[in-house]
Amino acid sequence: MQDFIMLVLEPFREVFTGFKRFAPNILAMLTILIGGLVTARFVRFLLRKTLTALAFDSWSDRMGFTVMMRKGDVWTKPAEVVVRVVFWFLVIFTLMIALGALKVHAVDNLVAQFFLYLPRVFSAVLILIIGYVAAGFLSRTVLIALVNNGYHYAKLLAESVRLLLIVLILAMALEQLQVAPNIVVAAFSIIFGGIVIALSIAFGVGGIEAARRIIEKGATEKKESKDDIQHL
Amino acid sequence: MKTVTLRKEVVEQIDQLKNVDILIGIPSFNNARTIGHVVRAVQAGLGKYFPGYKSVIVNSDGGSRDGTMDVVRSTRIEDQAAILVHHRIESVPVIATPYEGIPGKGSAFRTIFEVADALNAKACAVIDSDLRSITPEWVQLLLTPVLREESDFVAPLYHRHKFDGTITNSIVYPLTRALYGKRVRQPIGGDFGFSGKLARFYLAKDVWETDVARFGVDIWMTTTAVANGFTVSQSFLGAKIHDTKDPGADLAAMLYQVVSATFDLMETYPDIWKKAQGSQPVRTYGFQYAVGLEQVNVNVERMLGIFREGLRNLREIWITVLGQGDFGEVEALGNVGDASFLFPRGLWSRIIYDFALAYHQKRLPAEHLIKSLTPLYLGRTASFVLEMMDTDQNGAEEEIEMLCEEFEKNKYRLLNNWK
Numbered sequence: 001m002q003d004f005i006m007l008v009l010e011p012f013r014e015v016f017t018g019f020k021r022f023a024p025n026i027l028a029m030l031t032i033l034i035g036g037l038v039t040a041r042f043v044r045f046l047l048r049k050t051l052t053a054l055a056f057d058s059w060s061d062r063m064g065f066t067v068m069m070r071k072g073d074v075w076t077k078p079a080e081v082v083v084r085v086v087f088w089f090l091v092i093f094t095l096m097i098a099l100g101a102l103k104v105h106a107v108d109n110l111v112a113q114f115f116l117y118l119p120r121v122f123s124a125v126l127i128l129i130i131g132y133v134a135a136g137f138l139s140r141t142v143l144i145a146l147v148n149n150g151y152h153y154a155k156l157l158a159e160s161v162r163l164l165l166i167v168l169i170l171a172m173a174l175e176q177l178q179v180a181p182n183i184v185v186a187a188f189s190i191i192f193g194g195i196v197i198a199l200s201i202a203f204g205v206g207g208i209e210a211a212r213r214i215i216e217k218g219a220t221e222k223k224e225s226k227d228d229i230q231h232l
Numbered sequence: 233m234k235t236v237t238l239r240k241e242v243v244e245q246i247d248q249l250k251n252v253d254i255l256i257g258i259p260s261f262n263n264a265r266t267i268g269h270v271v272r273a274v275q276a277g278l279g280k281y282f283p284g285y286k287s288v289i290v291n292s293d294g295g296s297r298d299g300t301m302d303v304v305r306s307t308r309i310e311d312q313a314a315i316l317v318h319h320r321i322e323s324v325p326v327i328a329t330p331y332e333g334i335p336g337k338g339s340a341f342r343t344i345f346e347v348a349d350a351l352n353a354k355a356c357a358v359i360d361s362d363l364r365s366i367t368p369e370w371v372q373l374l375l376t377p378v379l380r381e382e383s384d385f386v387a388p389l390y391h392r393h394k395f396d397g398t399i400t401n402s403i404v405y406p407l408t409r410a411l412y413g414k415r416v417r418q419p420i421g422g423d424f425g426f427s428g429k430l431a432r433f434y435l436a437k438d439v440w441e442t443d444v445a446r447f448g449v450d451i452w453m454t455t456t457a458v459a460n461g462f463t464v465s466q467s468f469l470g471a472k473i474h475d476t477k478d479p480g481a482d483l484a485a486m487l488y489q490v491v492s493a494t495f496d497l498m499e500t501y502p503d504i505w506k507k508a509q510g511s512q513p514v515r516t517y518g519f520q521y522a523v524g525l526e527q528v529n530v531n532v533e534r535m536l537g538i539f540r541e542g543l544r545n546l547r548e549i550w551i552t553v554l555g556q557g558d559f560g561e562v563e564a565l566g567n568v569g570d571a572s573f574l575f576p577r578g579l580w581s582r583i584i585y586d587f588a589l590a591y592h593q594k595r596l597p598a599e600h601l602i603k604s605l606t607p608l609y610l611g612r613t614a615s616f617v618l619e620m621m622d623t624d625q626n627g628a629e630e631e632i633e634m635l636c637e638e639f640e641k642n643k644y645r646l647l648n649n650w651k
Contacts, residue, residue: 070596
């Protein structure tokens, strides 16, 4: 009977021994995680105060960083962008160290793979940043040009341009990350082509009346309403 | 300071001439249709008013393909009696050369200044090649104040239709007057007289690889003369009628070129314009007379339509530039009907200062920033047209004068926020 009880309890003991051996790792992970998050929040607070004291936003204006961000239609203040980037970098860094503290072979492999994967992540992030800035710039160029020519659907068209560019940029970034590249290319072709066809059909068939009005309005304006005024 | 290399044949002509008293520069690009008339008027002006002076005409061309330079070389006054001179007019030497450098009117002027320097010219004038209303008297009016050593820079003073020249009337004139304190009525007129000393001063400036070479050379010449303490005056030339090559030219692009050039000069001379208070008239030459002007049709409805589109779509940009206060006033205009639409002068002057500050602080890319001003400019222009519909030319001038006073009154806003 005793043997039977031992047989039943043995797995529990093993689990308990394993847990006893593993508990410090979990504790370490939680400590690192909490400590890291507290540090990240503290750094965020400190950085925000320091950048405000240093008038970082004015400096960014002078150096042209603000213009670059505005080109991308990013309206957050430069100092706040720096604060957020540093904060999230610290959070991700803490998470990686914390996972490493678990000393689980599979997790260790995952962390190692993560660091090997980092160059691709950086490339993808770079594509996203440059692409986002370019998309915002082009979209605003379209918006201003259309408004200055008196088109009614300026914002809609400008946003369509932005959407198309963002789809293109996302596909490029995903392709860089090697996330199912074949599917990404196929999905991109379908989505991009779909959007273009949808817009063509919407404009040419669904919005036939609107299309006619726009074309007729353009032609009428050309014919009858040109100013003689010389602005210069 | 790098100088332009003049062509061999130009250097040979300069060697033959050695020096001149008067140099008239005519920049051109595909102006074969109109440049003959301009050259004839200049030749007649030089023959009639400056027969004892050694003169030269310099055509600085941007690579015309319509035979502009051939027209310049072959133009002569056939009927000398027609210009009422009792002496034989010697033909004026002509140097016609393509200019080098960045394509643009500024580069054309650089070559003219270079030749003026090489020939040690005492008095110079630059005249647009698309003018239809130029007379021989223009040459006299632009050069005499310089030759009498009363003035280093002579700006033109034209009579134009009350609805023409609205960028000058609503932005460039009020702004430069408030900034530099001189009432030069046509700072971007395009036809100027200036001394050889000032031509050398222009030439020595390191701007010929910048936007000045492309566009904005007119406001640059005026502002440089005013800001550097040269004696400035203006001459009444009568009506300005010129060949509009491209009537459908992009207004936003024009606005960008003129306004960015004016704002750039604010960066160059902050110490000068910060000191200037109020404004003084400049000496005006020439007998002023009323001029019959062609009717100008204005589509106010279209202008207001674009203003309202701007209000609907450019809200974010305008709030960034104007702030909530002035934007609120602009927004309120969106609810006003066409008949009672009135864009207040004070608000307009504050808007221009806000855009100048946003340009200085680089709050947006320069082109986006200034092109986003277009709907506001059209709103202000439509308001001006509606207000002045039943007013004569003098009434319109009075309105422009009141706008200038608003600019002078609100200059503190610029001074307080320029850091």
